[in-house]
Amino acid sequence: MEPSDVVETIYFVDEGIVSAVALMQDGRSVEAYMVGREGFIGSTAWQIPAKTTVRYVAQMAGKSRRVEARRMREMAARSHSLRVVMATYDAALQRELEQSSACNAIHTLERRFSKWLLRAHDRADGAVLQMTQEFLANMLGSQRTTVNEAAQNLMRRGAITFSRGRVTVLNRQILEASACECYGATRGTADGISRVDG
Numbered sequence: 333m334e335p336s337d338v339v340e341t342i343y344f345v346d347e348g349i350v351s352a353v354a355l356m357q358d359g360r361s362v363e364a365y366m367v368g369r370e371g372f373i374g375s376t377a378w379q380i381p382a383k384t385t386v387r388y389v390a391q392m393a394g395k396s397r398r399v400e401a402r403r404m405r406e407m408a409a410r411s412h413s414l415r416v417v418m419a420t421y422d423a424a425l426q427r428e429l430e431q432s433s434a435c436n437a438i439h440t441l442e443r444r445f446s447k448w449l450l451r452a453h454d455r456a457d458g459a460v461l462q463m464t465q466e467f468l469a470n471m472l473g474s475q476r477t478t479v480n481e482a483a484q485n486l487m488r489r490g491a492i493t494f495s496r497g498r499v500t501v502l503n504r505q506i507l508e509a510s511a512c513e514c515y516g517a518t519r520g521t522a523d524g525i526s527r528v529d530g
């Protein structure tokens with residue numbers, strides 16, 4: 333899906349990782365958020381007809397289940413428990429976006445990169461992450477050379493190996509120490525939210 337497309341399908345991710353990327357007029361881009369099996373793609377279209385505002389990029393191939401947005405709205409209108417599940421994820425995403433707007437403004441690239449790797453690793457089930465420096469630079473809204481410097485630092489400290497477009501996480505503890513507080517603050521997206529029962 334591209335920005336301005338009407339959302340006709342909601343995708344529930346079972347496997348793999350999809351990045352929602354915000355595009356600027358000059359061609360630059362930055363990842364707004366990441367979706368794995370904790371979430372779905374389709375924004376608010378499960379509630380009201382909606383258009384996408386971001387580009388969705390599969391950063392790790394996987395599987396998803398799809399439901400027509402119109403059908404989803406009919407089901408949600410009938411089921412309180414379905415609305416609660418969907419709204420809980422929306423609220424978690426909202427929380428994550430609030431956190432990441434502060435993160436992008438305040439935290440260093442190396443800290444954001446570490447957070448990003450941990451979040452991808454959480455969703456990749458331990459697999460090697462296949463991604464080029466150019467892709468990472470696009471996701472982080474940064475220069476390739478800056479991403480390369482951060483990667484070299486993390487490699488020296490034994491957190492990752494990075495070669496030929498493959499990132500392997502060797503030591504999560506080092507990566508967690510290197511990541512900004514935003515990783516812990518929004519960990520697990522949908523389960524990172526406190527729900528008030530009753």
Ligand SMILES: [Zn+2]
Binds near residue numbers: 436439443
């Ligand atoms: Zn941060």
